[in-house]
Amino acid sequence: MAYTLFHSTNGQSPPVNLRAALLTGQAPDKGLYLPDTFPQFAPTELAALASLPYHEIAFRVLAKFTGGVIDAASLAALCRDAYNFDVPLETVRGLDRVHVMRLDQGPTASFKDFAARMMARLLGRFVRENGQPLTILTATSGDTGSAVASAFHGIEGIRVVVLFPRSEVSDRQRQQMTTRRGNIRTIAVDGKFDDCQALVKRAFADPALAHLALSSANSINIGRLLPQSVYYFYAASRLAQPGEPIIFTVPSGNFGNLMGAVFAGRMGLPIERLVVPVNGNDEFPRFLATGVYEKIEPSRACLSNAMNVGHPSNLARLVALYDGQMDEAGVIHRAPDLAALQRDLFSTSVSDEDTRATIWEAWQQYRLLLEPHGAVGWFGFVNYAERNRTKGIPAVILETAHPAKFPEEIENVLGFAPEVPPALAALDGLAEVYDRLAVDYAAFRDHLVNACPR
Numbered sequence: 001m002a003y004t005l006f007h008s009t010n011g012q013s014p015p016v017n018l019r020a021a022l023l024t025g026q027a028p029d030k031g032l033y034l035p036d037t038f039p040q041f042a043p044t045e046l047a048a049l050a051s052l053p054y055h056e057i058a059f060r061v062l063a064k065f066t067g068g069v070i071d072a073a074s075l076a077a078l079c080r081d082a083y084n085f086d087v088p089l090e091t092v093r094g095l096d097r098v099h100v101m102r103l104d105q106g107p108t109a110s111f112k113d114f115a116a117r118m119m120a121r122l123l124g125r126f127v128r129e130n131g132q133p134l135t136i137l138t139a140t141s142g143d144t145g146s147a148v149a150s151a152f153h154g155i156e157g158i159r160v161v162v163l164f165p166r167s168e169v170s171d172r173q174r175q176q177m178t179t180r181r182g183n184i185r186t187i188a189v190d191g192k193f194d195d196c197q198a199l200v201k202r203a204f205a206d207p208a209l210a211h212l213a214l215s216s217a218n219s220i221n222i223g224r225l226l227p228q229s230v231y232y233f234y235a236a237s238r239l240a241q242p243g244e245p246i247i248f249t250v251p252s253g254n255f256g257n258l259m260g261a262v263f264a265g266r267m268g269l270p271i272e273r274l275v276v277p278v279n280g281n282d283e284f285p286r287f288l289a290t291g292v293y294e295k296i297e298p299s300r301a302c303l304s305n306a307m308n309v310g311h312p313s314n315l316a317r318l319v320a321l322y323d324g325q326m327d328e329a330g331v332i333h334r335a336p337d338l339a340a341l342q343r344d345l346f347s348t349s350v351s352d353e354d355t356r357a358t359i360w361e362a363w364q365q366y367r368l369l370l371e372p373h374g375a376v377g378w379f380g381f382v383n384y385a386e387r388n389r390t391k392g393i394p395a396v397i398l399e400t401a402h403p404a405k406f407p408e409e410i411e412n413v414l415g416f417a418p419e420v421p422p423a424l425a426a427l428d429g430l431a432e433v434y435d436r437l438a439v440d441y442a443a444f445r446d447h448l449v450n451a452c453p454r
């Protein structure tokens with residue numbers, strides 16, 4: 001099988017294979033890795049997915065990128081092991097061909113389990129092969145940290161350090177990160193998500209930390225994106241006729257989930273339109289409308305906290321895939337093909353007020369239980385459907401977290417608390433252990449050096 005090589009969006013680093021791209025996270029020129037070419041699914045290959053279980057579809061998608069770095073039998077085993085949970089496609093009562101895909105059945109009840117579980121298994125294997133221990137540094141607004149802590153827990157040769165904004169995550173999100181031991185360390189930062197991300201970025205660029213072999217499990221890592229293509233293939237295989245285009249709605253923050261959809265499209269999956277609702281951090285819908293990009297600093301704190309992103313790190317990839325170039329600071333050096341972006345994508349900003357109203361309406365009208373991120377998605381889809389033809393076209397709205405991760409908000413709006421899945425309930429009463437730090441790079445660096453001895 002042919003190798004897929006990955007190049008940097010900044011164009012100043014040599015192309016690398018998947019192993020190197022995963023191990024380093026960000027390219028040396030501070031750009032993000034993208035596949036040189038997208039391997040293709042022929043129509044017959046797509047049609048064959050209809051009868052396969054999820055883990056087998058994952059294998060067929062990922063195998064197109066892993067030639068030369070992992071053998072087929074091992075990859076198939078990793079996929080079986082990682083994807084041992086349901087991926088429900090819920091029919092919305094009374095609406096023709098509209099479905100909610102619930103990506104919340106993994107161990108930490110958000111869609112981030114899909115990528116984290118595969119990435120942990122691949123990285124664990126690469127680290128074993130080259131014998132060099134690795135430190136994964138991750139800033140989180142809540143769900144990445146828990147998914148990464150769960151997925152990497154107990155993986156030999158990999159140490160994980162998670163930074164989260166102390167007062168911006170829910171109790172459940174915090175419990176999921178702070179009740180693990182062993183190779184997982186958690187740090188509560190007295191600041192915002194952006195502060196956590198800035199600390200992490202400085203650490204990556206710091207020569208004094210080179211001995212730690214730092215890598216990232218944030219969605220700057222291509223290893224987070226490829227597994228996120230799989231569920232788009234899966235949904236289409238169950239809900240669309242062979243060759244029939246489908247509408248996907250992806251509530252977005254850092255645009256990693258969306259990149260999975262864009263990749264699937266480039267690989268040959270027929271897509272009618274990608275609907276990209278965001279919360280009050282509306283830099284992307286403005287950019288899509290005008291071509292002018294202004295990041296939001298600091299990011300706005302909205303109900304859908306995992307989407308509080310004022311400068312989506314994957315935007316540089318999206319711009320690159322539409323023939324433009326954006327650097328790591330968000331400066332556009334070559335404009336993308338805006339008309340093509342507008343043809344493929346629809347984006348809208350959803351207020352907290354509309355998010356709450358949607359949780360109420362979706363329940364009243366359809367008995368559809370949504371948490372804030374899914375509600376942003378649903379509102380965006382309704383908004384799209386008011387302006388565009390959707391009749392008869394299969395549509396899938398992604399619900400990215402389990403309602404029980406946000407019990408306060410649901411109870412406020414609906415008057416009852418969602419049922420708690422066993423994986424979350426098991427955390428109640430466990431002792432939490434974490435460190436606390438101010439937004440102070442020198443203190444953070446000392447902490448890392450002490451926490452991760454040579």
Ligand SMILES: *Cc1c(COP(=O)(O)O)cnc(C)c1O
Nearest residue numbers: 143253254255256257306400401
């Ligand atoms: C991370 C997250 C998002 C946003 O995903 P991106 O890939 O950053 O766009 C949406 N919903 C939930 C529940 C999340 O955890």
